[in-house]
Amino acid sequence: MRKYIQNATIVTMDAALGIVQGSILIENGIIQEVFLDPQSMEVSCAEIIDGSSMIVIPGMTNAHYHSYSNLLKGTTSNLPLELWSLFSVAYGYSLDDQDMELAVLLGVIEMIRSGITCCIDHFPHHQRIEAALRAYEQSGMRVGFAPMMHDVPDDCFLSVQLPQNIKKQFHSANQRTIEEIKDIYMSLVKQWHRKNGRISILLGPNAPQRCSSEMLKMCKKLSEDEGLYVHTHLLETKIQKLAGDHQFSKGIIGWLEEHGLVSKKLSAAHSIWLEDSEIAYLVENGVTFVHNPASNMILGSGKAPLNKFLLLDGNVALGTDASNCGISHNMFEIMRLAVMIHRLEETNYEKWPQPEHVFKMATIGGAKALGDDGRRGKIKKGFIADLVLINKNSTVFSGIHDLVSQLVFYENGSDINYVMIDGNWILKDGKITTFCEEEVIKKAQERFEDISERFQHALRLAVEAKPFFEKVIYSCYQP
Numbered sequence: 001m002r003k004y005i006q007n008a009t010i011v012t013m014d015a016a017l018g019i020v021q022g023s024i025l026i027e028n029g030i031i032q033e034v035f036l037d038p039q040s041m042e043v044s045c046a047e048i049i050d051g052s053s054m055i056v057i058p059g060m061t062n063a064h065y066h067s068y069s070n071l072l073k074g075t076t077s078n079l080p081l082e083l084w085s086l087f088s089v090a091y092g093y094s095l096d097d098q099d100m101e102l103a104v105l106l107g108v109i110e111m112i113r114s115g116i117t118c119c120i121d122h123f124p125h126h127q128r129i130e131a132a133l134r135a136y137e138q139s140g141m142r143v144g145f146a147p148m149m150h151d152v153p154d155d156c157f158l159s160v161q162l163p164q165n166i167k168k169q170f171h172s173a174n175q176r177t178i179e180e181i182k183d184i185y186m187s188l189v190k191q192w193h194r195k196n197g198r199i200s201i202l203l204g205p206n207a208p209q210r211c212s213s214e215m216l217k218m219c220k221k222l223s224e225d226e227g228l229y230v231h232t233h234l235l236e237t238k239i240q241k242l243a244g245d246h247q248f249s250k251g252i253i254g255w256l257e258e259h260g261l262v263s264k265k266l267s268a269a270h271s272i273w274l275e276d277s278e279i280a281y282l283v284e285n286g287v288t289f290v291h292n293p294a295s296n297m298i299l300g301s302g303k304a305p306l307n308k309f310l311l312l313d314g315n316v317a318l319g320t321d322a323s324n325c326g327i328s329h330n331m332f333e334i335m336r337l338a339v340m341i342h343r344l345e346e347t348n349y350e351k352w353p354q355p356e357h358v359f360k361m362a363t364i365g366g367a368k369a370l371g372d373d374g375r376r377g378k379i380k381k382g383f384i385a386d387l388v389l390i391n392k393n394s395t396v397f398s399g400i401h402d403l404v405s406q407l408v409f410y411e412n413g414s415d416i417n418y419v420m421i422d423g424n425w426i427l428k429d430g431k432i433t434t435f436c437e438e439e440v441i442k443k444a445q446e447r448f449e450d451i452s453e454r455f456q457h458a459l460r461l462a463v464e465a466k467p468f469f470e471k472v473i474y475s476c477y478q479p
């Protein structure tokens with residue numbers, strides 16, 4: 001069905017077009033034309049949207065995200081990463097298929113309502129993959145789904161001296177062989193990759209140091225054979241940097257390089273503890289740096305070198321990370337944090353990140369992380385019709401001096417009434433069209449007691465292991 005958004009303010013993100021007053025014709029999920037003169041065309045459409053009180057922006061990409069965490073809000077927001085992981089993993093593995101489906105849809109609600117039309121879901125729970133993907137399919141959301149792979153537990157990498165009985169339980173929990181993981185990916189590629197044009201499968205090494213050489217070789221081969229993009233956590237904490245430099249001759253980046261994984265197909269979340277030469281090397285090879293300012297602050301992980309990536313013109317995307325180590329999955333909040341915190345480290349105001357930088361990260365940068373550059377992230381003829389319509393009749397736009405600046409510094413998503421993915425309305429007149437939002441929230445509330453009870457059982461091992469991890473963390477961070 002043809003759709004025509006008439007006479008709107010369009011933030012095209014295309015250098016030649018810029019911000020224009022015009023109309024957008026959509027057919028078969030694609031932007032067929034952007035007309036600058038709204039009167040210039042008589043369109044016979046089944047649906048015409050009056051855009052005169054609307055701003056249209058490209059759908060944004062949440063380029064690092066963990067859907068399971070949507071049922072974990074309020075659980076672990078006061079721990080550093082290595083301790084946070086112990087608990088978050090335990091919580092996550094106690095979720096069943098129905099929980100996971102709800103977790104995915106809760107995340108979709110938050111993201112759609114803040115103008116996010118695509119996410120990279122870095123997904124640890126192999127036995128829940130089908131449930132999660134079915135929920136994404138139903139929701140109409142675009143997703144780069146990256147099941148995690150790892151076979152080196154953190155206690156081994158960080159030399160945590162766990163008592164034998166804890167170690168044994170730790171290492172036997174949810175372990176799969178490399179062959180088994182490869183089979184999971186192959187079956188996903190067959191059944192889900194490029195499904196509906198909205199679901200794509202990414203390879204998801206948990207982090208380079210959490211993968212053996214054999215695991216990374218398998219990852220590289222699958223990436224080459226199937227053309228899959230790769231998503232990973234990278235150098236998130238100082239302790240990872242120290243242990244990585246100790247364990248690998250050229251550090252964690254060298255470990256990735258050795259396995260041929262440093263390329264434009266790689267997106268690396270966090271990337272905080274990098275040396276300047278490593279930043280240059282990643283940028284030169286087209287790696288996307290996924291900045292997660294909220295998570296980096298909540299976990300106390302450190303300040304990512306955003307300004308250095310910008311200076312080298314590297315591709316940067318933005319992520320909200322997990323609900324229990326981030327804020328809500330609201331890209332406006334993430335853009336705001338990203339543009340503000342890095343001003344603190346730069347005394348020359350002319351070098352400060354600008355609203356245009358972070359808006360580009362949320363749109364073009366995120367699309368590129370999935371190999372969608374040239375197809376998504378702009379409002380331009382031939383691009384995929386992932387669009388967000390924002391009501392202009394609000395306090396934020398009571399006068400427009402600088403549209404992008406006002407979007408980044410003042411908008412919070414509450415003025416979004418329409419969201420389109422692949423040419424279909426996912427949010428229309430402020431209502432999600434693909435599933436019942438109220439029912440999802442109600443179901444999650446109904447299951448809360450049962451989920452909480454399962455959580456309590458699951459935490460025993462994390463509680464027992466915590467003091468041993470703490471010891472290593474304290475020794476690393478003491479001056």
Ligand SMILES: [Zn+2]
Nearest residue numbers: 233269321322
């Ligand atoms: Zn993460």
